[in-house]
Amino acid sequence: MKQLAFIVFQDNDNARYLVDAITQDNPHAEVQYQPAMIRIQAEKRLEIRRATVEEMIGREWDVQEMLIDVISIGGNVAEDDDSFVLEWKN
């Protein structure tokens, strides 16, 4: 049975960098464009890495900044200074 971890962002100028970073670090992820929203889902696990986002965005970036554009998430959360992980653990 499929266990999709997902994250949904507002479709705005800031979120494009997050989407780029996530697709780079999670090659198994699928991106769906919906009205005003971008949904990214992957089997079991999705990770946002600060280092990758910083590369894309061109400045220092705090993992907690993702809260500004996020709409919804699915999965158990593990957050630290360097990454934000959504994972179904079982």
Next chain:
Amino acid sequence: MSVEIKTNTVETLRHTYGNLQRRFGDKPASRYQEASYDIEATTNFHYRPLWDPHRQLNDPSRTAIRMVDWHAVTDPRQYFYGAYVQTRARMQEATEHAYSFCEKRGLLSRLPEALQQKILRCLVPLRHAEMGANMNNSGIAGDCIAGTMTQLHIYQAMDRLGIGQYLSRIGLLLGEGSGSALDQAKAYWMDDPIWQGLRRYVEDSLVIKDWFELALAQNLLLDGMSYPLMYQRFDQQLGEEGAADLSMLTEFMRDWYAESTRWVDAMLKVVLAESAENREQIQAWVDTWEPRAYAALQPLAEAATGQAALDEVRAALAARLHKLGLRSPGVAA
């Protein structure tokens, strides 16, 4: 040559929501008004609360204070959620600079050992009193009536958590990044005689059932003395002793307190003006809790600022009470 560009104006059916039309007439309402008036359920509740089976879910009788309309109490700051977080974010930005600067330059760790000890012993344990204040205000937000009142108190609750966290960061700076200073501060809170008066007061406040009585005991009477005592008088004193650098880390608390007294006083003015019964009840509570708050702060004042400072802040609170039409049991009119 003139060019006419067509504009499109649309007439509205009404200028605001129905409840605001009834209260203020059919004109555009402020965001604060739209977000605060008449948004709370008042009738036809489907279940009685298991945690209070003799009352309704939203019930004005959870306090002895009676108001025809609790919406008569409004926030002079006009905080709805958006205005609240934006104001706090501006304060936070300045405060974060101060904490960063202090950490980078080691401003606290280069203070003489004795001064660091004094700050740790006399100021940092207040973080636990802030947890108590946070709990009390969250409880009041859950129990009280009317969107104007409930939101005042949840903002107050979150503010107290924020202040407790700033105090905790002072402890982390004193411990140079480890938790050892905070562990010590907690030991002071639990066992040091200078803190037992206040800890007892806080624990006593946690079992007060009437939410307005609690609001008085916490937001008016305790804070009304502890904040001026510890963030003004003690701050001054530490400055004279050479720890002026600490002040940048407590500026948030001073700014916050000045703001907080505005809405607390505004609330009291309205509630006191409502009826003689309210005035009598509130005076009775002041007579009970003001002396207890004073006594609770005495041992702390002894160690931090000296008794004279506590007596002066008590007198200042008395003046504030007099302005509201109340008597201070501790200070003659």
Next chain:
Amino acid sequence: MTTQKKKLSLKDKYQYLTRDMAWEPSYQKKADIFPDEDFEGIKITDWDKWEDPFRLTMDAYWKYQAEKEKKLYAIFDAFAQNNGHQNISDARYVNALKLFLTGVSPLEYGAFQGYSRAGRQFSGAGARVACQMQAIDELRHVQTQIHAMSHYNKHFNGLHDFAHMHDRVWFLSVPKSFFDDARSARSSSSPPSRSPSSTC
């Protein structure tokens, strides 16, 4: 305080900034301070085992939420100034809004009340703080919804007395019942939250 000490991990730092601010009372009985803990037979043996995965301290909360509100209210203003209500893709959307404001927005306020209560009653400080943050987020929801639909209310009927309707209209008794039920429970079963959209 000049001896070398181990620097705290993010996890431990957060614990000092939340759960460590609590203490074991001795002047009043714990059972009197938290009277609802044992009511429903759910036994929590160690509250410290639950950690909030979002380690948001209040300063970070204020900062990020303020940024969101700035952007959100700019959108509300622009929508109103441009008469956006004349440009929606399907007129039935407005009917959906009427159902939402009368049926759901009052529940957001009810959730705010319920979580405020849970934010006081849980004896675990980590759970309390999480509930309080949820409470203020729910308050945000009801207020942003009222503000978002304020413009529609000026141009369409059926939005003008949402709270009044919620308490009285027969089909709104269904959503009303759900949160009245949830709030009536004793604190150890906290009000249900919907999927984590509280950041929106």
